[in-house]
Amino acid sequence: MTRLLVECTHVFKNPRVNSGIQRVVRNVINQLPPSAEGVECMPVILLNGKLYRVTRLAPLDSPLSNAIVRFGERVGRLAHRFGQLYHRIDRRCRTKLTRRALYVAYRLSAFALFGIPPRLVQRVNRYQLPQRCEPLQHRPGDQLVLLDSSWHSDFFPHAEKLKREGVGIIAVIYDLIPLTHPHFYETRLVQVFSEWFDWITRTADGYVAISATVRDQLREEIKHRIGSTKAEKCWFDYFHLGSELDLQSVNAVVDPRLEHLFTTQEPVFLMVSTIEPRKNHEYLMDAFDRAWATGSNARLCIAGNIGWKCDALLARVRNHPEYNRRLFMFNDLNDTSLEYAYAHASALVFPSYVEGFGLPLVEAMQRGLPAMGSDIAVFREIGGEFMAYFDLQDPQRLADLVTAFECSGRFPADRDVTDWQWIGWREASLQLAERTARHVLQTPATPTKSLALAPPPEAHRPGAVVRFGR
Structure with missing residues (x-):
């Protein structure tokens, strides 16, 4: 029996990040209906080659754990700015030797200054893991909906294995801006996104955009890459986003x-x-x-x-x-x-x-x-x-x-x-689930087969972190 497995790995591991995509994922998961069009819906994560069903998206409320995670997030922001500083200086270097020396100094400094806090956060997450999720066995006919910013992730070989074993892959597309307007981003981010999109193009059975505008752009891009005949075998749809600000707190104060x-x-x-x-x-x-x-x-x-x-x-x-x-x-x-x-x-x-x-x-x-x-x-x-x-x-x-x-x-x-009227996050989540389920139910099942997919590029391995803004 078909199930929608809605993936939220990055937000699960980084629950307090609050830029645009993370806000979407968190709200859609928190409002995810138990079923849509008779299809069961559940949030999942992919960690270390295993599939888990999420029972609690937010981290456990432990003062010590919260303090460690907040410290790790602050260090992460500092590391991001440190990396930006390195790239600015690197662009000014004129010789290969100077650039090489700068790179070595940067890596050593980054490891010394920012290496330990992420490991502390990882230990906290591993401790909380059994209390926030449970192992899940996939079935042929399941549909893995890649809702989160999966270009951050290293689970591509696992997703390919699931596909070979009869699990469909559905990609949620927020925009194509790194492809259509690469000059707005750092070169590394454009590279990571482009390689991720190549993988999605080879792997996905269907696509859900966050607006009709992006859906139409996406359909044309896929046709351009794989041809109209192959593109017609995929389906394309969209849903709209909600509007509530979900991280307000009675204890928080206005600046x-x-x-x-x-x-x-x-x-x-x-x-x-x-x-x-x-x-x-x-x-x-x-x-x-x-x-x-x-x-x-x-x-x-x-x-x-x-x-x-x-x-x-x-x-x-x-x-x-x-x-x-x-x-x-x-x-x-x-x-x-x-x-x-x-x-x-x-x-x-x-x-x-x-x-x-x-x-x-x-x-x-x-x-x-x-x-x-x-x-x-x-x-x-x-x-x-x-x-x-x-x-x-x-x-x-x-x-x-x-x-x-x-x-x-x-x-x-x-x-x-x-x-003017607009939907909330409950309606947005239902819209995503219902439209996805309809396409899945209308699409004839294809026999399980071995896929000739390229191995995940280096950019997708652990540590290839990129951020997209609100």
């Missing part, structure tokens, strides 16, 4: 600096995203510089973790004459603070070049906060007539929207955001 930002009468325009090139913060800064130059009193609040290729932008923000006057930046807001920002801001601004979905738009609009976004297809899919759109070729377009809204008090969209 006092954020509260102070909203104590004046001036309108506050909020941008929520990881700080990285494709989010287009430079355009945002240019637009507000123009608005301020014409006398606008609007405030701009940038909220998001520090990502990659953003040193120049960070310097521009921190050295700006309006910094901490009309320009503010927060890089570590918790969900409680983020909820407060959504509730008190005047509008969301989102000038991203390209997105797979645009989760902050949904989070904002579902709370009645109107949104201004770049005029791209997926934003039109989500916002329709309820959003205001601007051309990315000219920052003056956004500046005009800001000043017009500030002066008139009327948001420049065709329809009022209070009439």
Whole structure:
């Protein structure tokens, strides 16, 4: 009998990571229905060549374990920034000998500074493992739904073995941006994602995107890679994401600096995203510089973790004459603070070049906060007539929207955001399960056969960690 085995390995091992994909996985798993279309649904992980059913996604609430995990996460962030520093220096090296010496120094330093904390976290996870999951025996006809960011993982040989033994593979695709816009990312990340996508193309029986826009892009990419005839043997669908912020806590407090930002009468325009090139913060800064130059009193609040290729932008923000006057930046807001920002801001601004979905738009609009976004297809899919759109070729377009809204008090969209409705995470999870189950039930079973799949590339082995932003 068919079962949907919804994979959440990376979030299981890193439960407190809270960027876009991790938020999606955590919420879908927590709201996963027990069955859809008569098909049993269950969360699973793949660890050390074994399949486990997840009984508890969140880690056990132990003060010592929590402290070790939090320490490990902080060290992980420091290691990430240390790696970014190494890459910046490496690009400036002129000789092969210098680069080699730098690489050796980097590896030795990284091992000495950051080697022990991850091992402590691994020990905590191994101790908690029997209390959070249980071994699961797969069956022919099961469907492994790769919901999590599986490019992080090293379970590809195991997944291939499952496929040879009659388990279907379904890939959830968040976007194709590292393939279509590689210049927005570090070279290593593009390499890892490209190799992962090659593997998915050879392995998956079906694909579920997070928007109709991505589904259509994906279908064309698969046709291009394997031809229309083979692509037609696969199925393609999509589901939409929810909007609740699930990591709020009654014990968490709103950042006092954020509260102070909203104590004046001036309108506050909020941008929520990881700080990285494709989010287009430079355009945002240019637009507000123009608005301020014409006398606008609007405030701009940038909220998001520090990502990659953003040193120049960070310097521009921190050295700006309006910094901490009309320009503010927060890089570590918790969900409680983020909820407060959504509730008190005047509008969301989102000038991203390209997105797979645009989760902050949904989070904002579902709370009645109107949104201004770049005029791209997926934003039109989500916002329709309820959003205001601007051309990315000219920052003056956004500046005009800001000043017009500030002066008139009327948001420049065709329809009022209070009439806009969206699904929550329960509906999103059900949508994923039902649409996947329908395709699986409609697709004729194929006989089990040995697959001639290439071995997993080096980038997929343990330690090849990449991060994608919200």
